[in-house]
Amino acid sequence: MEKMKLKLLYSDLKSDIEVIEKELETALNSSSHFLNDASLHLLKAGGKRIRPVFVLLSAKFGHYDIEQMKKVAVSLELIHMASLVHDDVIDDSEMRRGRPTVKSQWNNRVAMYTGDFIFARALQYITDIDNPKAHEILSKTMVEICVGEVIQIEDKMQLDQNIRDYFRRIKRKTALLIASSCHLGAVVAGTDDQIASRLKRYGYYVGMSFQIIDDILDLTSTDKQLGKPAGSDLLQGNITLPVLLVRDDPAIRPLIEKALEGTITEDERQELLGKIRGSEAIKKAKKISDTYLQKALREVDALPQNSIKKSLRDIALYMGKRKF
Known part of the structure; x- marks a missing residue:
C-alpha cells in the first residue's frame, strides 16, 4: 500500500x-547462471526505485533526455542494490523485504561476488556519459559508501558512541546516494551549478530524514510489516537514533545490552520494543527527522518555478512522514 502511494506521486514518470x-x-544479465540468479533474485524483491526517480525529477530542471538519464539512474540503483547485498553479509541478515537475502539463498561468497559484479555494472553504465564531472561525482560517492560500510562495522555494538557518529554513519549509508542521484540528474541534464547544488542539498536532507524514519520504523513496526523481527538493527548490533536516545534509561539499558549480547529472549524483545515505543525517544527522533525534512523543503522552495517542484515536495513529505 505504501509503495503504491509513492508511485502515485511520480505517476507522470511511469513510462520512463x-x-x-x-x-x-x-x-544484471551475465554469462554466469549463479550471478544471473542471485542478481535477479534481488531485483525481483522489488524496491521503491527512489534513486532513479530523483535522477529523473532533477533532470527536469535541465535538458531531459531519457536515453541519457536511464544510464545515470541505472548506475545509481545498481550501486544501491550492490550495497544491500554487501550489507546483508556484514549484518548476517536472512531476510530482506520479506524474502531470503542473497547470502541466505546461496552463501556469503556468492553474495560478495554478486555485490562486486553489480558495482562493476554500475561503473560500466556511467562510462557512457560523456561528462567528467558526472564520473567524479559517482566515484567520490562510491568511495564514501565504502568508507561508510567500514565505519558501520567499527560502530557495531558500541552503545556509548556519540550521536554525531550515528549522523556520520547514516550520511554515508543513505543520504549521500540520494544526494548524488539529485546532483547527477541535474549535472547530466546541464542545469546551472546553483540549481544542481540546491538539488544535491535537497537530496541530502531528504536522505537523512528518510533513514531516521527507517530506523524508527524498525522499532515501531510489526514483524509482519517489516518481513523480519522488529528491532533487527539492534539485534545485529547496529545502534540507531532511538536507541541512543534511551540508552541511559535504567529500565531499558539492561534489555538493550542483552539484545547486543544475543541473549535476549522473545518475551524480553517484546518488552524492550514496548518500552522504546512508549518512551520519548520516538518523538525526539521524529522531531530530528522533521528538522531535516523542513530543510529539504526550503531547498525546493528556492528552486526556479517548475511543475516538478510539487513532486519533489510531495515525495519529501512522503518519505519523511511515512508510517511503514
Whole structure:
C-alpha cells in the first residue's frame, strides 16, 4: 500500500521508470547462471526505485533526455542494490523485504561476488556519459559508501558512541546516494551549478530524514510489516537514533545490552520494543527527522518555478512522514 502511494506521486514518470526497470534487467544479465540468479533474485524483491526517480525529477530542471538519464539512474540503483547485498553479509541478515537475502539463498561468497559484479555494472553504465564531472561525482560517492560500510562495522555494538557518529554513519549509508542521484540528474541534464547544488542539498536532507524514519520504523513496526523481527538493527548490533536516545534509561539499558549480547529472549524483545515505543525517544527522533525534512523543503522552495517542484515536495513529505 505504501509503495503504491509513492508511485502515485511520480505517476507522470511511469513510462520512463518502466524503461529503467527493463534496463536494470539487462544490466544484471551475465554469462554466469549463479550471478544471473542471485542478481535477479534481488531485483525481483522489488524496491521503491527512489534513486532513479530523483535522477529523473532533477533532470527536469535541465535538458531531459531519457536515453541519457536511464544510464545515470541505472548506475545509481545498481550501486544501491550492490550495497544491500554487501550489507546483508556484514549484518548476517536472512531476510530482506520479506524474502531470503542473497547470502541466505546461496552463501556469503556468492553474495560478495554478486555485490562486486553489480558495482562493476554500475561503473560500466556511467562510462557512457560523456561528462567528467558526472564520473567524479559517482566515484567520490562510491568511495564514501565504502568508507561508510567500514565505519558501520567499527560502530557495531558500541552503545556509548556519540550521536554525531550515528549522523556520520547514516550520511554515508543513505543520504549521500540520494544526494548524488539529485546532483547527477541535474549535472547530466546541464542545469546551472546553483540549481544542481540546491538539488544535491535537497537530496541530502531528504536522505537523512528518510533513514531516521527507517530506523524508527524498525522499532515501531510489526514483524509482519517489516518481513523480519522488529528491532533487527539492534539485534545485529547496529545502534540507531532511538536507541541512543534511551540508552541511559535504567529500565531499558539492561534489555538493550542483552539484545547486543544475543541473549535476549522473545518475551524480553517484546518488552524492550514496548518500552522504546512508549518512551520519548520516538518523538525526539521524529522531531530530528522533521528538522531535516523542513530543510529539504526550503531547498525546493528556492528552486526556479517548475511543475516538478510539487513532486519533489510531495515525495519529501512522503518519505519523511511515512508510517511503514
